[in-house]
Amino acid sequence: MNERATETLPARTTIRRLPEKANHDRAMLYGIVDEAYVCHIAFSVDGDTHCIPTAHWRKEDDLYIHGSNGSRMIKALSRGTQASIAITLLDGLVLAKSAFNHSMNYRSAVVYGQFEIVEAAAEKQAALDLLMDKIAAGRKHETRPGNTKEINATRVLRISLAQAAVKVSASMPSDDEEDLGIPVWTGILPLKTARAAPIRCETGASVAVPDYVRDWAD
Amino acid sequence: MNERATETLPARTTIRRLPEKANHDRAMLYGIVDEAYVCHIAFSVDGDTHCIPTAHWRKEDDLYIHGSNGSRMIKALSRGTQASIAITLLDGLVLAKSAFNHSMNYRSAVVYGQFEIVEAAAEKQAALDLLMDKIAAGRKHETRPGNTKEINATRVLRISLAQAAVKVSASMPSDDEEDLGIPVWTGILPLKTARAAPIRCETGASVAVPDYVRDWAD
Numbered sequence: 427m428n429e430r431a432t433e434t435l436p437a438r439t440t441i442r443r444l445p446e447k448a449n450h451d452r453a454m455l456y457g458i459v460d461e462a463y464v465c466h467i468a469f470s471v472d473g474d475t476h477c478i479p480t481a482h483w484r485k486e487d488d489l490y491i492h493g494s495n496g497s498r499m500i501k502a503l504s505r506g507t508q509a510s511i512a513i514t515l516l517d518g519l520v521l522a523k524s525a526f527n528h529s530m531n532y533r534s535a536v537v538y539g540q541f542e543i544v545e546a547a548a549e550k551q552a553a554l555d556l557l558m559d560k561i562a563a564g565r566k567h568e569t570r571p572g573n574t575k576e577i578n579a580t581r582v583l584r585i586s587l588a589q590a591a592v593k594v595s596a597s598m599p600s601d602d603e604e605d606l607g608i609p610v611w612t613g614i615l616p617l618k619t620a621r622a623a624p625i626r627c628e629t630g631a632s633v634a635v636p637d638y639v640r641d642w643a644d
Numbered sequence: 645m646n647e648r649a650t651e652t653l654p655a656r657t658t659i660r661r662l663p664e665k666a667n668h669d670r671a672m673l674y675g676i677v678d679e680a681y682v683c684h685i686a687f688s689v690d691g692d693t694h695c696i697p698t699a700h701w702r703k704e705d706d707l708y709i710h711g712s713n714g715s716r717m718i719k720a721l722s723r724g725t726q727a728s729i730a731i732t733l734l735d736g737l738v739l740a741k742s743a744f745n746h747s748m749n750y751r752s753a754v755v756y757g758q759f760e761i762v763e764a765a766a767e768k769q770a771a772l773d774l775l776m777d778k779i780a781a782g783r784k785h786e787t788r789p790g791n792t793k794e795i796n797a798t799r800v801l802r803i804s805l806a807q808a809a810v811k812v813s814a815s816m817p818s819d820d821e822e823d824l825g826i827p828v829w830t831g832i833l834p835l836k837t838a839r840a841a842p843i844r845c846e847t848g849a850s851v852a853v854p855d856y857v858r859d860w861a862d
Contacts, residue, residue, distance in 0.1 A: 463734055463737070463748070463835070464732055464734050464748075464750075466684035466686075466695050466697075466730050466732070467695065468684075468686030468687075468693045468694060468695035468728070469686075469693055470688050470693045474726065474728075474756075475686045475687055475688045475693055475726055475727065475728050476686060476728045476754075477684050477685065477686035477695060477728040477729060477730040477754065478730065478754070479684075479730055479732040479750070479752055481748060508692065508693055509693065510686070510692075510693050510694045510695040511695060512684050512695040512696065512697055514682055514684070514697040516681055516682050516837075518840075518843075519681070519779050519780075521779070521780065521783070521848075521857075522787070523787060523788060523847065523848075524787055524788040524789075524790070524794075525772065525776060525784065525787050525788065525789055525790050525794075526790050526791075526794040526798070528776070528779065528787075530681070530682075530699060532682070532697070534697055536694075536695065536696070538692075554743065558743055558746070561737050561739070561746065561833075562737075562739065562833075565739070565828075566743065568826075568827075568828040568829075569740070569741060569742055569743050569746075569826070569828050570741060570742040570743065570823055570826055571742075571743055572742070572743050572744050573744075576742075576743075576744040580744070598843075598845045598847075599845055599847070601847060605788055606847055608787070608788055609786075609850075609851045610783075610786040610787050610848060610851060611786075611844070611848040611851050611852075611853060611854050611857055612844075612845040612847045612848030613842055613843050613844040613845040613848055613857075614842065614843040614845075615779075615780075615839065615842050615857070615860050616839070616840035616841070616842070616843065617681070617837055617838070617839060617840070618837070618838050618840055619734075619835055619836070619837060619838070620835070620836050620837070620838035620862075621833065621834070621835060622736075622834035622835070622836055623834070624831055624832065624833050624834070625736075625816075625831050625832040625834065626829070626830075626831040627816045627817055627830040627831040627832075629741065629816075629817070629819060629824055629830045630739075630741075630828060630829040630830030630831055632827075633827045633828060633829050634829075635829060636829050639829055639831075639833070642833050644838075
């Protein structure tokens with residue numbers, strides 16, 4: 427296990443509730459970030475706080491996002507506005523004997539900090555290639571790469587995952603001793619993200635089906 | 645369609661990018677809120693902006709959350725701190741001819757405003773019953789209801805959905821005319837939330853399996 431995972435975290439990222447759910451294992455963090463396609467970003471501009479979903483990807487210990495130069499969020503984050511990013515995977519509903527002890531199983535990561543702009547052209551292109559790799563391995567060699575106008579209209583931002591706080595709940599219901607005799611079903615109703623059968627667009631109908639499409643569905 | 649859905653929205657909830665994706669249909673909004681189990685809430689305390697996932701449910705035109713009296717988020721939101729709540733359902737990856745035109749299909753709602761505390765005991769209990777109804781229809785009659793200590797330790801908050809902004813993207817890739825000849829597969833790699841087989845806890849092993857458990861899995 428990475429030593430960074432056991433560092434003392436600053437107050438803001440300390441798990442204040444349910445400390446037994448805290449899990450700072452870096453492999454778990456990377457697993458959550460890589461499995462999810464979308465994160466939620468909180469930031470404040472002119473006194474208003476916003477929560478916006480956006481695609482993300484990871485390289486080593488950095489989280490990446492991208493967007494239009496003109497978007498409010500990209501402009502605010504490019505100025506170094508403090509941000510909080512949450513990534514959440516819901517794994518199931520946990521049904522207990524008492525209403526109060528019902529809960530959810532989930533894996534989540536929350537990151538605090540400031541994004542930085544990925545300025546250098548080669549680095550920016552490499553980052554965008556990684557996003558394509560996350561979507562479909564090998565596809566970056568098949569599609570038309572971004573031209574100068576497209577690349578210039580896109581901003582790529584990056585933030586360190588070094589201070590990410592991970593919370594994992596993966597357990598059966600925790601019931602009070604005195605409730606155990608109540609005759610009600612207990613357990614987990616699992617939820618997961620599933621991959622359904624690909625839908626082919628007519629503009630790609632005459633081409634061979636690539637492996638990442640054929641192997642997509644569960 | 646509800647007339648409120650066509651009201652002019654305040655600047656903060658105006659869809660600034662991709663206006664063609666805006667869809668203010670109230671039925672779509674309710675569908676998104678009801679299908680998702682988890683929302684993300686952005687709020688600021690003492691100059692720090694946070695993004696926290698939490699369970700939510702809906703009654704008519706209000707969104708509800710609950711939590712421990714002692715949690716930082718519940719305390720901040722109870723004080724009337726401005727919040728932004730995002731609910732996002734990812735429906736698929738959209739694969740285009742060019743890297744730039746790749747996108748995602750999704751349904752999302754974003755709400756701005758201030759939560760209010762559901763104070764009255766009967767109203768609070770009714771709200772918590774609705775959460776249980778969302779988890780499993782009829783289960784509120786089978787479990788032990790919250791006792792005074794549990795109810796007092798829980799706070800229920802509500803916020804109006806009247807100003808919610810809905811964005812929906814549900815389309816095939818939109819490719820540039822000059823890219824149509826590129827020999828690469830195009831279409832949608834669909835994603836959906838699936839319900840897997842329930843996992844029974846030994847504390848409920850001797851009881852009959854209720855309908856909401858038997859009918860859970862897809």
